[in-house]
Amino acid sequence: MLGRKLLVAFVLALGLSVSAVHADSYFYGVGNDEAWYGSHEIWMELEDLPEWHINRCASWANRRGWDTSASIYTDIQGYASSLEAGDVFLFSYMGHGGWDWPDANSDEGSTSRPDSNDPTPPNPPPYTGDESIGRSGDSSTYWMRDDQLADAFADFDSGVEVVVISGACHSGGLVGGSSDIDYSVPAGNDGLYAMLGAPEHGTSVGYYAGYSETFGDYYRPLLSEALLATLEPNISFPEWYDAAMTHGETQTHETNVPWQEENLFLEFWPESEWVPTTQEETWYTDHWGWQESYAQLRPIEYNSLDSSHDHLVGTPEPTSTSLVILVLLGVSAKLRRRKQS
Ligand SMILES: [Ca+2]
Ligand SMILES: [Ca+2]
Ligand SMILES: [Ca+2]
16 A cells, blocks of 8 residues: 555656656748758758657748748747747758848947958958848848847747757858847857858858759758758757868868859868968859858857756757656565565
8 A cells, every 4th residue: 555655656756857857949940942941951850859849840941031920030939938948949040141231220330341251351240231031032021130030039038048050141140249149038048059151251052952843943051961961869069060060171062053064072161270371362252252172161150058058959868757767666676575575
């Protein structure tokens, strides 16, 4: 009888402990225009890992960036109002990006924009003009500015970890301005991590990766190519970035883009310690800067995670659920021994 009561108590404890450690990972992916499948591919890799579940995934092909009723902006606001401390929110955007919008609140400063893909720009970012993502179709109406992205993130509870993966041109400019996401609530609470496909003045390259009847040709940004090649269980987000950067430094890549007649085999981006030669400093302004040596400038990382964050992308750490089960097995073994003696 005592054993039965203990069992009931432990089952109750088990239920309580599950709710106490409840924390979920949410994936919100958008692929726009030529990169319509780009974020969904990231999800296809993640979904095999235990903390990700299709019930917590939303994946869009062509979703406008800015609209007051249905857009990336309002979707993120929805996550911001419902996620709780401990949850992980991964926002993946693959599509076009801009960097020369009039900056009404001047949060980007007054440093003039350098030439695109200049390997040695005369000044560090931020550069004048707001960055943007979310173009969908031919209209530019639906671009979302970086200030608006930060506004959407501002409603998250502290303790929600936000991860941003963006393959867009000029993604590096999503951080750096004083109204950008690195000043939003998640970043202010050591909970924002971002992998951004190009520096603020850099364009991001996507190469031909497939075709569908519905959406037509599709291009995969080099950042997502490297991320897809390097995801493993038990890897943290910063480790995943490092592995992807090494992949891009060491693997050659067939360009296969429509604006170039002859395909070239190039490394994705330079090494982190790279110093351009005199010849390499003569950049090209068409499409990307480094036809002779590299496909694009190196993606950048933004990390405000402190040691209490830094979630794993893969298998989560053991929770108290498994510990309680072990205790339960130990107690029932003890009761059995007592009964026998
Ligand atoms: Ca601004
Ligand atoms: Ca800017
Ligand atoms: Ca910016």
